[in-house]
Amino acid sequence: MRSKKIPSPQKKSFPKELGERIKKEAKKFFRSARGSHDWDHIERVLSLCLRIGKKEKADLEILKLAAVLHDIGRSEEDRTNGRICHSEAGAALARKILEAHGVPEEKIGRVIPCIETHRFRKKAVPATKEAKVLFDADKLDSIGAVGIGRAFLFAGEVGARLHNKDSDISKTMPYTREDTAFREYMVKLRWVKDRMFTREGKRIAAERHKYMVDFFHRLDKETDGEL
Numbered sequence: 582m583r584s585k586k587i588p589s590p591q592k593k594s595f596p597k598e599l600g601e602r603i604k605k606e607a608k609k610f611f612r613s614a615r616g617s618h619d620w621d622h623i624e625r626v627l628s629l630c631l632r633i634g635k636k637e638k639a640d641l642e643i644l645k646l647a648a649v650l651h652d653i654g655r656s657e658e659d660r661t662n663g664r665i666c667h668s669e670a671g672a673a674l675a676r677k678i679l680e681a682h683g684v685p686e687e688k689i690g691r692v693i694p695c696i697e698t699h700r701f702r703k704k705a706v707p708a709t710k711e712a713k714v715l716f717d718a719d720k721l722d723s724i725g726a727v728g729i730g731r732a733f734l735f736a737g738e739v740g741a742r743l744h745n746k747d748s749d750i751s752k753t754m755p756y757t758r759e760d761t762a763f764r765e766y767m768v769k770l771r772w773v774k775d776r777m778f779t780r781e782g783k784r785i786a787a788e789r790h791k792y793m794v795d796f797f798h799r800l801d802k803e804t805d806g807e808l
Contacts, residue, residue: 599682599683599684600642600645600646602682603646603649603650603678603679603682603684604645604649606678606682607623607649607650607653607678608620608649610652610653610655610656610674611623611652613656614655614656615734615735615738616734616738617731617732617734617735617738618652618655618731618735622652622722622731623648623649623651623652625722625727626648626651626715626718626719626722627645627648627649627718629717629718629721629722629785630644630645630647630648630714630715630718631644631645632781633714633717633718633779633781633782633785634711634714636779636780636781637710637713637714637779637780637781638710639710639711639714640691640710640711642688643688643691643692643695643711644695644711644714644715646679646684646688646692647692647695647696647699647711647712647715648715648718650671650674650675650678650679650692650696651668651671651675651695651696651699651715651719652667652671653671653674653675653678654666654667654668654669654670654671654672654673654674655667655671657670666700667700668696668697668698668699668700668705669697671696672693672696672697675692675693675696676689676693679692691709691711694707694708694709694712695707695709695711695712695715696715698712698716699712699715699716699719701720701723701769701773701776707778713778713779713782714778714779714782716776716778717777717778717779717781717782717786718782720773720776720777720782720786721773721782721785721786721789723769723770723773724770724773724774724786724789724790724793725788725789725790725792725793726789726792728770728789728793729762729793729796732762732765732766732770733762735760735762735765736760736761736762736765739755739756739757739760740758741757741758741759741760741761741762741764742758742759742761743761743804744761744762744763744800744801744804745759745761745763745764746763746800746801746804748764750764750767750768763797763800766793766797770793771790771793771794773786773790774786774787774789774790
């Protein structure tokens with residue numbers, strides 16, 4: 582007698598309106614956000630997450646939650662001039678929001694590590710597929726044309742100079758007059774393409790990196806009066 586095939590359990594997704602409520606909750610944290618890390622940044626990262634996530638066959642529900650919540654701790658980092666890590670603060674805040682909205686612990690347990698490991702300057706390494714996608718999406722928004730724009734926005738926000746190519750970058754400090762877009766490029770942005778985890782992320786990063794290198798080379802020339 583042939584045994585009856587037992588259907589595999591269906592993975593339950595949470596209602597679309599729940600995701601929208603969490604997104605609305607997250608948006609509250611950006612009412613007075615600086616332009617370099619405002620809600621527009623979240624929307625761009627979300628779009629990149631979905632683009633890369635589809636290629637990587639990642640869980641898009643987890644990515645959507647992680648993307649909209651990943652920077653909600655940013656105001657704490659800005660308020661303390663970097664003493665509080667926004668990925669740690671954001672992960673704690675995100676857990677409270679997800680629990681309050683009744684998101685199952687199984688999903689919360691997959692969202693939180695994405696937020697905890699999305700920061701470039703932290704040693705924590707993304708381990709899951711979704712965490713790697715969020716990391717790549719967030720970093721891609723820091724390079725290329727949009728990354729250059731954000732770097733200059735941040736420099737203006739902290740009162741930095743326009744350019745300081747002749748400075749010893751190792752002796753400059755964040756949140757000071759020397760925290761220029763060029764400093765951000767030297768300290769972080771030029772290394773981003775080598776930190777990508779996903780194939781699609783690497784492909785996009787290569788193109789954006791080239792544009793950025795060409796830009797700062799031209800900026801050097803223009804500030805020296807050579808162009």
